Amino acid sequence: MKPTTLIKVLILILTAQKSIAQDLKTATALTGSKYTIENCVNQFELEKATKTKVGYQYWFADKNFTLENTLKMSIVEPGKSTHAPHHHIEEEFFYILEGSASFFLDGKTVVVGPNTSLYCPSNVEHGISNAGQTELKYLVIKKDRKEK
Structure with missing residues (x-):
C-alpha cells in the first residue's frame, strides 16, 4: 500500500x-x-397532549430526551391531515393504531387500517391523512439525522 x-x-x-x-x-x-424508571415509562394522558388544527399529538419521547429518536402519537379528525405531503432527511415510520389512513408515498396512494406500518424513506415525498369517518390514531417513529 x-x-x-x-x-x-x-x-x-x-x-x-x-x-x-x-x-x-x-x-x-x-x-x-x-434516565430513571419514572421518566422512562410514559403513559398517554389526554390532558398532556398538544392540540393541533386537526386533532392533537402526544410526545412519548422527543429527541431532547433520547439520543435523537422520537416517538409521537397523532390523532387526526376525519377528512383531515396534519400537513401536506412533504419530504425530509429523516426516515420515518407510521404505525396505524385506529381508524383508516390514506398514505401517500412518491406519487402513489393507498388506504390502510389498524395494525399496519408505513415506511417513509429519507427524502421521499410522503403524507398521511384520515380517510375514515372516525379519528385516525397513529404513531410516528423517527430518528433525527442532520443534513450531510
Whole structure:
C-alpha cells in the first residue's frame, strides 16, 4: 500500500474512533444522569397532549430526551391531515393504531387500517391523512439525522 493511501486510511480510522468515542461518552452521560424508571415509562394522558388544527399529538419521547429518536402519537379528525405531503432527511415510520389512513408515498396512494406500518424513506415525498369517518390514531417513529 502506498504511504499516502495508508495515511488516508489511518486518518479515516482515527476520525471514526473519535466519533464513536464521543457518541459513547454522550450516551453514558445521559444514561447516568437523565434516565430513571419514572421518566422512562410514559403513559398517554389526554390532558398532556398538544392540540393541533386537526386533532392533537402526544410526545412519548422527543429527541431532547433520547439520543435523537422520537416517538409521537397523532390523532387526526376525519377528512383531515396534519400537513401536506412533504419530504425530509429523516426516515420515518407510521404505525396505524385506529381508524383508516390514506398514505401517500412518491406519487402513489393507498388506504390502510389498524395494525399496519408505513415506511417513509429519507427524502421521499410522503403524507398521511384520515380517510375514515372516525379519528385516525397513529404513531410516528423517527430518528433525527442532520443534513450531510
